[in-house]
Amino acid sequence: MSFSNLDLVNEGDGFPYYQADPDLYTASISTYYELRVEGHDYPLGYMLPSVAEVFRDVPSWNLNDEERILTLNGGDTQEERSQRIEHTLLALKETGHFKVLDKWRNELYAVYGKNKELLFNVERSASPLFGVVTYGAHLTAYVRTKEGELKIWVPRRARTKQTYGGMLDNAVAGGIASGERPFESLVRECGEEASLPEDLVRRKAMAVGTVTYFYIRKANAGGETNLMQPECQYVYDLELPEDTIPKPGDDEVDEFYLWSVSEVQEAMAKGEFKPNCALVMLDFFIRHGIVTSENERDYIEIVSRLHRRLEFPTL
């Protein structure tokens, strides 16, 4: 089995597009529930009916089956909304309703409204239940050898990790906690995950855009499948000196490889990369003139799909 670049995009960005097939899109949407908060009449995420159903008759929540909307009632401030949500989620964790909550992270993700205001914070492991947009920072670390060859640092995730265990990753990648700025989040992760010196990261890591996509979770994400996960990754490039070697700083990474472009591409074609990390690698290859219109038949489609305009408010 060999995956084309477009296959990798379809895997990471699996939610349908309205214009590509209005009927399919409408049929998909019509099976979901929208998540809303009272006083804000627009969707913040899409939820599976089986998930929304669990919120029926739970205090603070209103489930409207006719319009297929789950609304968090009351709470005029982000603090009040966040408390109500946490209260519900802790109860659902106790009763074991959702497998994803077994991996409670004690880490809060931010959910924003149309004016970029913080509407509420939600426990990280619960965010795919609500289908809200989550944010991360991903960095590609690379080396230019004396001979001028581009080589890329690729970590393999610990095989014991419950999510995507043993798969390949971006050099540094992590979720952005509520209140954290993207670059500060990246600097922290560069230390924790790759033992990179902070001053080097601050001087040399370069912001190069975002990769946005709408992922539908598979079994290897852990927990319930088909949960919806629209994501925005802030993307950074870091050219490392040949003698700076990333080292696993925690137990999340088994080892780092320094691979040629073709070694990375072979691993991508074998499906060895975590789906969203394959998208970030593709974006790197496009920005560095490696994947071009001359060698990739689906170039235009791929570049657009890596930068999906999400249909929910973003920061």
Added chain:
Amino acid sequence: MSFSNLDLVNEGDGFPYYQADPDLYTASISTYYELRVEGHDYPLGYMLPSVAEVFRDVPSWNLNDEERILTLNGGDTQEERSQRIEHTLLALKETGHFKVLDKWRNELYAVYGKNKELLFNVERSASPLFGVVTYGAHLTAYVRTKEGELKIWVPRRARTKQTYGGMLDNAVAGGIASGERPFESLVRECGEEASLPEDLVRRKAMAVGTVTYFYIRKANAGGETNLMQPECQYVYDLELPEDTIPKPGDDEVDEFYLWSVSEVQEAMAKGEFKPNCALVMLDFFIRHGIVTSENERDYIEIVSRLHRRLEFPTL
């Protein structure tokens, strides 16, 4: 009047998005006619009713008012379709029906089907009448000074040019003729427009992605207004040695400036750039860590909008 980066994006990518406002989108779409060719039941472009109306009862064309579709009938090959279209357009040019046809270019643009097959070629000046996707190659030429400062070569279009006369442009920018490959088109334009040595361009110009958007033509585009122009620009970066000076090679450019980033940004904020060239500059600033999430409040929205997924087939 000062334009934010998002204002510039809204100017260059003015067609509504379905998810942002389904009602507005549907209301817009419902006033247009779709362009189709017989045997291919999907839109290749959107046309204003006032334009579609002109094709009523013209041989080879069928105007369906109920479904709002203009179909080119007959012609089983791209050659036959292209001939029928040219025949109609030459007649319309004679009768002076459309101002855009006064600037007949004798240059053919390609229109593709869902399997990336060439469906027909169409005279360049007529493409906005049909609202079909057109393709170009845009290059940003820049210099890194000995002091490490990034400076950008910016040409001013000849003030006598009928389209966007006197506005600022990308260092090299041109439409891709049917049959031409993007990089070869770029190499040709680099010679014609900026007198850049071919071997330098071939060695150093780097493909860095595409910028795609759905433009609605204003008066400064020349000819009829509100015509729809979905476009795909193949984007290239070229770092020039300090002693390589671009020179106008034809009468399309008045002069080249070598500007600092802040000089370019000031000119953008004053609305001095041709709309699509402002988008390509923005993409450059994003890829080079100049516009970041830290200094641009609409970062996520802007990055997505610069890479719009067009709703028509593309190459």
